[in-house]
Amino acid sequence: MTTLIFDCDxxxxxxxxxxxRPAFNQTFxxxxxxxxxxxxxYAHKLQIAGGKERMASELTPxxxxxxxxxxxxxxQAATIAAWHARKTAIYTQMAAAGKLPPRPGVHRIIAAAQDAGWTLAVASTSAEASVRAILEAAVGPERAARFDAVLAGDVVKAKKPAPDIYLLALERLGVDPAxxxxxxxxxxxxxxxxxxGLRCLLTVNGYTEGEPNDEAILVVSTLGDPDGEHTRVIANRSRATxxxxxxxxxxxRCLE
Structure with missing residues (x-):
């Protein structure tokens, strides 16, 4: 059975x-x-995985x-925790208010994958409340509830680029990495x-399009919507067309 694991942010x-970024700045x-x-x-801060870690990077002597x-x-840990809790509340309110619409093609692909019986999960280092709010805003509560796993926040000690969150996802889902x-x-x-040990498709954005992507099986600007923004292929090392x-x-075909 094919499995799709999505990052969130x-x-x-x-x-x-x-x-x-607006939620961080409002918190400050x-x-x-x-x-x-x-x-x-903020583009530089994105090289640091995790919101608390980004905030903590400012605590120079x-x-x-x-x-x-x-x-x-x-x-300092208590201070960062308080800042981050407020930031998460602001961000979650934004998501619940519909201020963070899904990227093109996200709802379409998730609906098609669920209807085809694929296994779906989210694996993110963001706070769980934020991730669930974004997922529900993207696909609606009913489809969000059908995800097989939502792994987020501090469920692993080492955040990306460490593989821990994906290794945990494989363990929880009980699926073959292939x-x-x-x-x-x-x-x-x-x-x-x-x-x-997983193959990865990149849907880049303004912050990440210039990053090296040699390990990706497919790199696109967006998943695309027929009546909206179309896909631009940046790199293709797969059999997909x-x-x-x-x-x-x-x-x-990315898995063939």
Whole structure:
């Protein structure tokens, strides 16, 4: 049985640009933290997997001292946890309000895969509440509930590009790696999937299109919608032959 495992951010929705960065910046403003990540700054932050980890990267000795933040590890961890909890709440509210629409082709492919009896999962290092909100916004509550697994947040210690989240997905799903295709959007995700022995399709975005992608079986601009944005093939190392859109048959051919 064919299995599709989706990353969340940048795959199900263009969340980094439209959701996470604004939510981080709103949190900083509410918490009186003198940070306001620009598009360019946030692009660099995306090289760090995990929201708490991105926030923690700002806690240099100089920044901590200048802003009266805790200097001990426990105090800093508590501060980051409080910031991140507020950021997650802001982001989840945005998703629930429909402010983060799915990327082209996501609903179409998920519906087709479920109707064909494929196994579906999400594997993300984002907070579980955020991931579930994005998934429901992308495909609706009924189809979201039919996913075989949603793995998110701190379910593994090592985040992408470590393969841990995908190794856990294989264990939970009990599937053959040869029958699994991962849909990712970034190099960190690509490296995580391939390190777990899985083939990976990339749907890149403005933050990730310039990243190396040699390990990907297929790289496209989007999965595409017949009546909306069409697919642009960037690299193809598979037997798939996408036209205006990536089809379920194309995904199956990525595993041949």
């Amino acid at each position: 940048g795959v199900l929705s263009d969340t980094e640009r439209d959701g996470h 403003a509410e918490m009186s933290v003198p940070l306001d990540w620009s598009e360019e700054e 100089e920044f901590v001292r200048a802003n009266g933040l805790p200097t001990d590890p426990e105090g 029958d699994v295709l991962v849909v990712e959007d970034s190099r960190n995700g690509l490296l995580a999937a391939t390190a777990a 996408p036209g205006e859109v990536v089809t379920l048959a194309d995904l199956a």
